[in-house]
Amino acid sequence: MFRLGKKGLVEQIQLETIMELFLAAIVGIALFIYVSNVSSNSLFEQNFMARDLGLLVDTIYASPGNISYIYDTTIAENKIPGQEYTPLKYFRETKFSFLFKDSVVNVFTTESGLETPAEYYFGTDSKVKSDSTDRLKYNLVFDKSEDELKIISVEQATNDEED
Amino acid sequence: MKKIRKISKKAQVSSLMTITIPRLLFLVIVLFSVVFLIRQFVVSNLNVQDVQAEVFIDRVLYSPNGVLYFDSGLQRAVPGLIDTSKLKTEVLDSLMDYKNNNFIAANITLFDTKNNIVSSAAYNKESYLNWNPIALSRLQGSGGVKRTTKTILVNYMDSGLHQGYLRFEVLMPGN
Numbered sequence: 154m155f156r157l158g159k160k161g162l163v164e165q166i167q168l169e170t171i172m173e174l175f176l177a178a179i180v181g182i183a184l185f186i187y188v189s190n191v192s193s194n195s196l197f198e199q200n201f202m203a204r205d206l207g208l209l210v211d212t213i214y215a216s217p218g219n220i221s222y223i224y225d226t227t228i229a230e231n232k233i234p235g236q237e238y239t240p241l242k243y244f245r246e247t248k249f250s251f252l253f254k255d256s257v258v259n260v261f262t263t264e265s266g267l268e269t270p271a272e273y274y275f276g277t278d279s280k281v282k283s284d285s286t287d288r289l290k291y292n293l294v295f296d297k298s299e300d301e302l303k304i305i306s307v308e309q310a311t312n313d314e315e316d
Numbered sequence: 317m318k319k320i321r322k323i324s325k326k327a328q329v330s331s332l333m334t335i336t337i338p339r340l341l342f343l344v345i346v347l348f349s350v351v352f353l354i355r356q357f358v359v360s361n362l363n364v365q366d367v368q369a370e371v372f373i374d375r376v377l378y379s380p381n382g383v384l385y386f387d388s389g390l391q392r393a394v395p396g397l398i399d400t401s402k403l404k405t406e407v408l409d410s411l412m413d414y415k416n417n418n419f420i421a422a423n424i425t426l427f428d429t430k431n432n433i434v435s436s437a438a439y440n441k442e443s444y445l446n447w448n449p450i451a452l453s454r455l456q457g458s459g460g461v462k463r464t465t466k467t468i469l470v471n472y473m474d475s476g477l478h479q480g481y482l483r484f485e486v487l488m489p490g491n
Contacts, residue, residue: 173339176343177343180343180346180347183347184347184350184351187351187354188354191354191358197359197362200362201362204362204364208364208367208368208371211368211371211372211375211412212371212374212375214375214379214412215371215374215375215377215378215379216378216379217378217379217380217384217392217393217395255415256413256414256415256416257415274414274415274416274419275414276375276411276412276413276414277412277413277415278379278381278410278411278412278413279381279410279411279413280381280410281381
């Protein structure tokens with residue numbers, strides 16, 4: 154530090170102001186990055202879908218008769234259910250995939266190359282046959298008859314229809 | 317015109333520190349306030365225990381492989397009509413297998429219209445007996461157990477058709 158004249162003091166004030174603005178900009182950018190991470194985080198959607206699917210399977214097991222139900226996974230992409238008709242032969246690209254195995258439903262997403270599943274339990278019925286599924290994408294079809302529950306993707310259901 | 321004072325080196329350092337420390341403190345407070353506000357408005361908790369208990373009860377009541385009376389002539393289960401011979405722990409355990417004994421437990425009791433116990437069964441009995449005292453303490457959150465109670469008017473077959481009440485006590489450990 155040295156003694157400054159009038160011009161030096163003015164320059165010092167200017168430099169200090171620039172430094173403060175720079176610090177404020179760093180803080181502002183850090184906050185924006187944090188908010189962006191929070192908004193793009195899909196963990197909430199995964200957890201929501203895992204619970205929704207687990208409860209759905211329990212409800213389907215509870216039905217006294219046969220039931221066939223199409224689960225629209227585009228809900229995860231902020232679509233309001235019921236306002237967009239999804240025909241059986243039309244399916245959208247979805248960033249989630251689903252696995253039903255050993256009374257657990259897993260919802261996967263591949264972001265940054267890391268698998269981050271959310272899981273939830275559902276109860277299987279010993280008198281209703283239910284096989285584990287492969288990783289399913291797109292909309293899901295739940296088809297329950299008297300002694301069997303099938304969970305397949307819409308694509309598989311479409312291929313079965315054409316066959 | 318504003319007079320600019322010349323100050324010594326030591327005074328310059330101390331004045332700089334005097335100004336900078338409160339500024340940094342204020343900056344940190346603003347930063348944490350913004351983060352706190354964002355966390356307050358972002359929903360990250362999903363509690364579906366109430367819904368899960370309701371679905372469990374509905375599954376016991378309506379599933380054809382559960383406690384419903386099965387009419388062999390009509391070849392269908394009759395909703396709302398309970399077969400007391402099926403109100404057993406083994407039947408309930410085979411009806412719903414979560415492969416996880418720490419998920420849910422329940423006690424189901426059938427009363428007649430005079431409040432006498434006709435029959436009783438437990439689902440996941442061992443866990444129910446372990447969790448029941450914790451549920452009585454009404455502790456919430458992680459380490460606690462949430463109890464959901466529901467009483468439903470039903471008919472039951474026990475040497476004839478009778479009217480009664482089916483009481484469900486569903487226990488789920490806290491998240």
